[in-house]
Each structure stands twice: as structure tokens, then as C-alpha cells.
Amino acid sequence: MKRRNFIKTLISVGILSQIPLGLSCSRDNKAIIIPKNEVLKPSQRNVVLFFLNKLFPENNGVPGIAELNTYQHLNNYLQDANVDIDDKNYLIKGISWIEESANETFQKEFKDLNYEQKQELFKQILKEDWGESWASRLLTLIFESLLLDPLYDVNLQQSGWNWLHHIPGNPEPDEQNHYKKLLAAKTKPEIITQISQL
Amino acid sequence: MNYKDLSKIEFDICVIGSGAGAGPVIYELSKAGYKVVVLEKGPWFRTKDFSKDELVATRRSVYTPNLKDEPQVIEQEDVMGNWKAQSNYETGNDFWNGNCVGGSSNFMSGYFSRLKPKDFKLLSAYGKIEGANISDWPIAYEDLEPYYTKVEHLIGVSGKVVKHKFLEPRSTPDFPYPPLKENYVSQLIDKAASDLNLQTIPLPRAIISQNKGDRNACYYSNYCGSYGCSSDAKGSSRVSLIREALKTGNCTVVPNAKVFYLEADAPDKVSKAFYYTPEGAKEFIRAKIFVVAAQAVETSRLLLMSKNKFFPNGLANNNGQVGKNLIFSAGGVGGGDLFYKDFSEKIAKKLAEPGVFVNRTLQEFYELQDPKSGKKMKGGTIDFLWEHANPVSKAIRQKWDENGNLLYGTRLQNKLYRYFNDLRKLKFEIFVDWLPTDNCYVSLDDKVKDKWGDPVAKIRIGHHPHDIKIGNILAEKAEMLMKKLGAKNIYSGVSGYPPSNLQAGGCRFGNDPATSVLDKNCKAHELENLYVTDGSFMPTGGSVTYTWTIYANSFRVADKILERLKR
Ligand SMILES: Cc1cc2nc3c(=O)[nH]c(=O)nc-3n(C[C@H](O)[C@H](O)[C@H](O)COP(=O)(O)OP(=O)(O)OC[C@H]3O[C@@H](n4cnc5c(N)ncnc54)[C@H](O)[C@@H]3O)c2cc1C
Ligand code: SF4
Numbered sequence: 001m002k003r004r005n006f007i008k009t010l011i012s013v014g015i016l017s018q019i020p021l022g023l024s025c026s027r028d029n030k031a032i033i034i035p036k037n038e039v040l041k042p043s044q045r046n047v048v049l050f051f052l053n054k055l056f057p058e059n060n061g062v063p064g065i066a067e068l069n070t071y072q073h074l075n076n077y078l079q080d081a082n083v084d085i086d087d088k089n090y091l092i093k094g095i096s097w098i099e100e101s102a103n104e105t106f107q108k109e110f111k112d113l114n115y116e117q118k119q120e121l122f123k124q125i126l127k128e129d130w131g132e133s134w135a136s137r138l139l140t141l142i143f144e145s146l147l148l149d150p151l152y153d154v155n156l157q158q159s160g161w162n163w164l165h166h167i168p169g170n171p172e173p174d175e176q177n178h179y180k181k182l183l184a185a186k187t188k189p190e191i192i193t194q195i196s197q198l
Numbered sequence: 199m200n201y202k203d204l205s206k207i208e209f210d211i212c213v214i215g216s217g218a219g220a221g222p223v224i225y226e227l228s229k230a231g232y233k234v235v236v237l238e239k240g241p242w243f244r245t246k247d248f249s250k251d252e253l254v255a256t257r258r259s260v261y262t263p264n265l266k267d268e269p270q271v272i273e274q275e276d277v278m279g280n281w282k283a284q285s286n287y288e289t290g291n292d293f294w295n296g297n298c299v300g301g302s303s304n305f306m307s308g309y310f311s312r313l314k315p316k317d318f319k320l321l322s323a324y325g326k327i328e329g330a331n332i333s334d335w336p337i338a339y340e341d342l343e344p345y346y347t348k349v350e351h352l353i354g355v356s357g358k359v360v361k362h363k364f365l366e367p368r369s370t371p372d373f374p375y376p377p378l379k380e381n382y383v384s385q386l387i388d389k390a391a392s393d394l395n396l397q398t399i400p401l402p403r404a405i406i407s408q409n410k411g412d413r414n415a416c417y418y419s420n421y422c423g424s425y426g427c428s429s430d431a432k433g434s435s436r437v438s439l440i441r442e443a444l445k446t447g448n449c450t451v452v453p454n455a456k457v458f459y460l461e462a463d464a465p466d467k468v469s470k471a472f473y474y475t476p477e478g479a480k481e482f483i484r485a486k487i488f489v490v491a492a493q494a495v496e497t498s499r500l501l502l503m504s505k506n507k508f509f510p511n512g513l514a515n516n517n518g519q520v521g522k523n524l525i526f527s528a529g530g531v532g533g534g535d536l537f538y539k540d541f542s543e544k545i546a547k548k549l550a551e552p553g554v555f556v557n558r559t560l561q562e563f564y565e566l567q568d569p570k571s572g573k574k575m576k577g578g579t580i581d582f583l584w585e586h587a588n589p590v591s592k593a594i595r596q597k598w599d600e601n602g603n604l605l606y607g608t609r610l611q612n613k614l615y616r617y618f619n620d621l622r623k624l625k626f627e628i629f630v631d632w633l634p635t636d637n638c639y640v641s642l643d644d645k646v647k648d649k650w651g652d653p654v655a656k657i658r659i660g661h662h663p664h665d666i667k668i669g670n671i672l673a674e675k676a677e678m679l680m681k682k683l684g685a686k687n688i689y690s691g692v693s694g695y696p697p698s699n700l701q702a703g704g705c706r707f708g709n710d711p712a713t714s715v716l717d718k719n720c721k722a723h724e725l726e727n728l729y730v731t732d733g734s735f736m737p738t739g740g741s742v743t744y745t746w747t748i749y750a751n752s753f754r755v756a757d758k759i760l761e762r763l764k765r
Contacts, residue, residue: 169250
């Protein structure tokens with residue numbers, strides 16, 4: 001997919017359906033947990049982490065992407081068979097366009113840029129329609145990691161909720177009604193004839 | 199028991215779908231001792247499966263199908279006046295609602311209003327409107343009144359009857375359940391309305407405020423619409439009707455059974471309903487009577503898919519009426535921000551109180567006077583409610599600055615913090631009559647197929663300009679009230695884009711088979727054992743949300759079926 005076409009698809013698929021994605025970057029991040037079953041290559045991870053930290057830096061009292069475990073959330077998203085493959089591909093394609101842009105602008109790979117160059121690239125990309133759309137998806141994933149239930153290994157120690165003084169709903173989800181369990185119920189053969197089966 | 203065993207039984211009634219339109223028939227027929235089987239395309243989520251999990255409720259496809267597997271095609275008019283059809287897999291314009299036992303009624307907010315006597319005869323009461331296919335109902339308000347009352351008791355409706363200009367005639371003095379607890383803002387709304395010489399009324403809810411059998415009263419969870427209820431206070435058809443039907447021993451529910459074909463082996467009789475099992479096998483059910491209640495769009499789709507030599511254009515469709523005159527409960531939305539700093543600390547604290555409801559509606563403008571002709575015309579309803587507490591969705595709406603640029607970093611974080619802590623958004627929803635037109639209908643798409651290879655529903659979503667005219671009049675009134683009560687950043691949006699969760703029509707009822715699919719008892723004119731009991735029967739929808747009427751009508755049809763079976 002070319003960058004321009006990609007914007008079109010994004011506007012129609014991503015924004016309207018509010019399908020998620022997130023990120024950010026500061027110089028001295030807290031340690032990011034690298035998922036065991038990581039989908040992205042280290043070079044791609046590098047790009048994503050820079051953007052995640054930039055979009056949502058850790059600040060006075062504001063939890064950063066390490067505390068929110070955003071990268072793990074993004075990895076889960078990429079592995080979720082219930083998430084549309086085009087949406088996942090879109091996220092990954094965005095990374096390669098950023099890598100291309102690094103080459104076009106600085107004739108260097110993203111990993112070889114210094115902090116100032118990365119910063120410049122970030123600003124330049126956000127001025128592009130495709131870049132803004134892609135970053136917006138990352139922000140949606142960041143927001144999910146900020147505000148979804150810690151059951152999903154995000155919003156660690158409720159740091160997102162605490163920061164925004166958000167009161168979660170009751171009951172909170174648990175292992176019994178975990179997203180994956182409910183998805184599994186959708187393919188369960190069952191015939192119910194008695195109340196005791198419920 | 200397995201799927202093959204089921205196909206050996208001849209049931210009295212086979213019901214397709216299990217939502218608001220299906221529940222009353224399932225309940226009444228099981229209670230009366232008839233053998234009922236329910237084919238439901240989604241799973242049976244138990245009450246313990248529901249929690250306040252935003253990931254499940256709104257962020258991923260759990261209660262609705264994945265659009266890659268089961269797309270629908272939406273046809274919209276572009277600025278040049280051309281109709282453009284696009285799969286919602288590409289656009290995300292999802293017209294699926296709750297697909298599980300109990301259907302969307304599990305996830306509704308339960309704002310409940312009756313239609314008014316004149317809503318049953320819109321054409322005679324207000325006259326023709328060019329370009330709209332308005333027709334009177336073949337029944338009157340009086341025919342439905344006892345069933346509205348039945349819903350109040352069986353589903354459980356809470357509220358308080360207050361005399362007002364458009365109060366519907368009632369056979370009982372008040373609701374069986376007292377009003378739910380209210381937020382302080384309801385008093386502010388009443389005061390602002392009264393200053394403007396308007397009368398606000400308490401909005402009834404399909405939520406019980408006191409325990410009822412094995413259902414517990416509402417505990418004000420703060421996450422109601424789009425979420426399943428953990429106390430069973432919400433009047434879903436699953437807890438209020440189907441669970442009760444199961445207790446009779448006469449009801450069999452087959453979840454994850456997607457019906458794709460109704461077979462008619464005689465010109466006037468359906469004999470079998472074919473469905474896919476979760477493993478993808480094709481099975482069937484035999485029954486004496488078939489009742490379809492798959493929600494308006496999918497009901498029309500199923501009939502259109504069920505072609506045979508007697509019905510080459512789809513079941514009950516020899517007059518080309520199936521799918522036509524689809525309607526929505528719509529009008530517009532708007533709101534304004536209540537900044538805590540604009541109130542005393544004590545009042546601000548009360549406004550911030552989560553869980554308790556707004557439950558206010560304005561029906562003062564249910565009838566309007568046309569400024570040009572001076573004639574009476576149909577107006578609508580304005581409901582008030584808090585912005586949903588869903589935090590991810592709230593955050594997403596803060597992503598952009600006033601010029602439409604993406605915010606990030608500290609600016610974004612400051613905006614988020616302020617939004618979550620400095621204010622509460624009060625919203626309003628406007629409901630006008632969505633006029634039925636030739637440009638709002640369901641057909642089958644000839645290219646796009648679902649994961650089983652079946653043609654998907656193509657939904658043309660045109661609207662009548664009159665809807666916008668009335669919507670704008672009401673939006674102006676709502677904004678006036680918001681201003682009076684001290685809201686800031688007031689906005690409203692009136693559009694012809696329909697809310698996908700409030701659908702009806704497509705198989706309207708009437709006395710003339712040339713212009714309707716169903717007779718006045720919601721039996722297909724052309725078939726002697728096929729009924730439709732979801733919102734599809736409605737030729738017009740009144741200016742309120744539909745579900746109370748859908749429930750009530752399904753109870754009425756259940757009585758008609760019982761009368762027939764007893765004969
Ligand atoms: C978030 C939300 C909020 C709402 N709030 C309100 C409100 O405040 N007030 C109000 O009046 N209404 C509200 N509604 C609307 C209300 O839920 C519906 O009007 C009502 O449930 C419609 O009843 P139904 O029987 O037509 O459809 P549903 O209740 O949706 O039931 C249809 C059932 O049919 C099943 N089905 C579909 N196709 C097939 C097939 N081929 N085979 C087998 N089964 C099939 C579906 O899975 C579903 O379970 C809301 C809806 C939603 C989603
Ligand atoms: S407890 Fe009350 S507010 Fe919560 S989902 Fe149930 S009915 Fe709605």
C-alpha cells in the first residue's frame with residue numbers, strides 16, 4: 001500500500017471505527033517490559049517506542065508508557081486474532097514509512113539518528129496526513145493502556161486511573177469474564193433446556 | 199441432546215432471535231405449555247460474564263460480530279446526490295448490535311417511553327408529507343395499552359407519572375417501581391425549564407429500583423448503556439423473560455445458531471428453519487409456527503435470503519415490500535459542559551456524584567405549529583443524560599485541538615486532566631419521527647458475502663429533509679435550556695445519519711398486502727404460520743426510542759398466537 005492510499009483507508013477504517021493503537025518518548029524512560037512473544041523486530045520496536053514516548057511522555061505525576069505497559073498492550077493487540085488484520089498491518093506499515101522517511105530526510109537508518117534528528121523527524125511526520133493518522137492510532141492504544149482494567153496488564157498499579165482520579169465500574173473484570181473467555185463462548189456448542197445449566 | 203436430536207422434534211413454535219422482540223413470545227408460549235425452541239446466533243452470556251470492562255463492551259467485537267466475518271453494506275448519498283455503497287468492513291459503520299441471548303436488550307440504557315395515541319395515526323392526524331411513505335397503524339393506542347402496562351410489570355419499568363400536555367392515557371395510576379435515584383443536576387434541569395416556562399418530566403427506565411424475584415435492584419453502577427447488568431436490574435429479555443421461560447421446562451434455547459434459511463414447502467407455510475452450528479454444520483428445526491425477531495435489518499435479510507419457487511424474491515415478498523420503509527429512532531444530539539468552578543463546592547460535589555441518573559425528558563414539543571402554514575406538525579422528545587463514563591472513549595474525544603490537529607505530549611496530558619477533573623458533560627438526545635421513504639431500506643448485496651458465503655444486508659440510509667427541520671427546532675430549544683442551567687461550550691448536531699442501535703421497520707404491518715408485509719397481528723399476509731415480532735412491524739416510530747413498544751407489541755402478538763393455538 002502506498003502512503004497516500006493508506007491515509008484514505010485509515011480515515012475510513014481507523015478513525016470511524018475507533019480502532020486502537022498507542023505510543024511515546026523521553027530521554028530517560030523507565031524500563032519498558034519487552035514481551036516474550038514480541039511481534040515487532042527490535043528496529044521496529046525502536047521506532048514505536050520513540051513515538052510512544054513522544055506522544056505520551058512521563059511527566060510530573062503523569063504515568064509514562066512504561067508504567068502503563070503500553071508496549072505490551074500494543075504487542076497483545078498485534079497478536080489478537082479478533083482484531084482485524086488490516087488494522088494490524090496498518091500499524092506495522094506506518095513503522096516502515098517512518099523508516100523510509102528517516103532515510104529520505106537524513107540518509108540514515110532510524111536507529112542511527114541522534115535524539116535531535118529523531119525529534120525533528122517526529123515533528124515532520126506529524127505534519128503529514130498519514131503520519132498524523134498513524135500517530136492518532138498509537139494514541140488510542142496509549143489511552144487503552146492508560147484506562148483499561150489492570151487485568152489486561154496495562155494501567156499498572158492503576159497509575160492511569162489514579163492520575164485522572166477515575167473511578168472504575170463495579171464489578172471490574174476478572175479471569176472468569178476475561179475478554180478471551182468471552183470470545184471463546186462465541187464458538188461453544190450448547191443446547192440449553194434447563195435453568196440449572198446457567 | 200444434540201443438534202441432530204433437535205431436528206427430529208416438531209416444536210410448536212420456533213423463534214429466531216432472542217432480544218426484545220422475541221422474549222415475550224418465548225415467555226408467553228412456554229408458560230402456556232407449548233414447546234418452544236429459540237435459535238439465537240450469539241452465545242448465552244451469563245450474568246457473571248458481565249463486568250464493567252470497556253475492552254469487551256466497546257473497544258473490541260465481543261457482543262457484535264467481527265466485520266470481516268460478517269460485514270454489512272451501507273449505502274449513503276454523496277454530495278453530488280449519487281448513492282455510494284461501501285462495506286462496513288472498510289468504513290466501520292457498524293449496524294450490528296447485541297448478538298447474544300437477550301440481544302441488544304442486554305446493552306440498552308433502558309430509556310423507555312410509550313408512543314402516544316396520535317403516533318398510531320400519523321397520516322390522519324398530521325397529513326401527507328411529500329416524499330414520505332407515512333401510513334396509519336392498523337391498530338390503535340388502546341390495543342397496545344394493556345401490553346405497555348404488562349411490560350411495566352414483567353420487564354420492570356421504574357418512574358413516576360406526572361400530568362402533562364402529552365401524557366398517554368394509562369390504565370394504572372403509576373409505575374410499579376418507584377423512580378431511580380437522581381443526580382442533583384435533575385433539579386437544575388427542572389429549575390431551568392421552569393424559568394423558561396417549560397415542563398420537564400421524569401424519564402421512565404426499564405430498570406428495577408426494587409428487587410423482583412431473583413433480580414436485584416439497580417446498584418447505580420455508573421456503566422449502564424453498552425454494558426450488561428450485574429444485578430439483573432436492567433430489563434433485558436434474557437433475565438426478565440427467557441430465564442423465566444426456561445423454568446417451565448418447555449423452552450429450548452440453542453445459542454450460537456445462526457439461521458440462514460426458512461424453508462417453505464407449500465405456498466403458504468414455513469416448514470423448517472436452517473441454521474449453522476458453531477462448527478459450521480447446517481442443521482434444521484421443524485415447527486408448526488415460526489417467529490422471526492432478528493432485529494429489523496437482519497429480519498428483512500433473512501426473509502430476502504429465503505427464496506424458493508413460491509417466493510422467488512424472498513419469503514413473504516411477492517409484493518416487493520420486504521426490507522422497505524426501514525426507520526430509525528433519531529434526531530440529533532448535543533450537550534454542554536458543567537464546570538465545577540461555576541458552582542459552590544457543595545453543589546459541585548453533588549454534580550460529580552457517579553451512578554445516580556439524570557432521567558429527565560422534555561415532551562413539551564411533541565407537537566409543533568408550522569410557522570409558515572400555521573398547521574400542526576409532529577415534533578419530538580428531548581432526553582437529558584450524562585456523558586457516558588467510559589474513560590477510553592472520553593479520552594479519545596480529547597485527541598484533537600480546536601483546529602483539528604492531533605495533540606500530544608504535555609498539551610494533550612493537560613487537556614485530558616482538565617477534562618476528567620474540572621467538569622462534567624451533560625448531553626441531550628433528540629428523537630423525531632424518522633419518516634419512512636423510498637431511500638431507506640434493506641436489500642441483499644450482490645457482491646459482498648459473509649463468512650458462510652451468504653449475501654449480506656445492504657442498508658440504504660437516506661432520510662427525509664423534514665426530519666432535519668424538526669430536529670433543528672428541538673435542538674434550539676434544548677440549547678436554550680442548557681444555557682439557562684449554566685452549561686458552557688454548548689453544541690448540538692442534527693443529522694440524517696441514523697443511530698444503528700435504534701432500528702425498526704422493513705416488514706411493516708398494515709391491512710393492505712400491496713403496501714405491507716404483515717397483517718395487523720404481525721403474521722405475514724402471504725403465509726399462515728410466519729410471524730415477525732421485532733421492531734420490523736412498525737410503519738412509523740413515534741418520536742421516542744422504540745423498545746417499550748417492541749416489547750408491548752410482542753406480548754400482543756403472543757396473545758394472538760395463543761388464541762389461534764387454543765382454537
Ligand atoms: C447500546 C444500546 C443502547 C440502547 N438504549 C436504548 C434505550 O435507552 N431505549 C430503547 O428503547 N432502546 C435502546 N436500545 C435499543 C434496544 O436494545 C432495541 O430496540 C431492542 O433490543 C430491539 O429488539 P429486537 O428484538 O429487534 O433486536 P435485539 O434485541 O437486538 O435482538 C435480535 C436478536 O436476534 C439475533 N439474530 C440476528 N440475526 C439472527 C439470525 N440470522 N439467526 C439467529 N439469531 C439472529 C441477534 O443475535 C439478537 O440476539 C439500545 C441498544 C443499544 C445497543
Ligand atoms: S446496575 Fe443499574 S446502572 Fe448498572 S447496568 Fe444495571 S441497571 Fe444499569
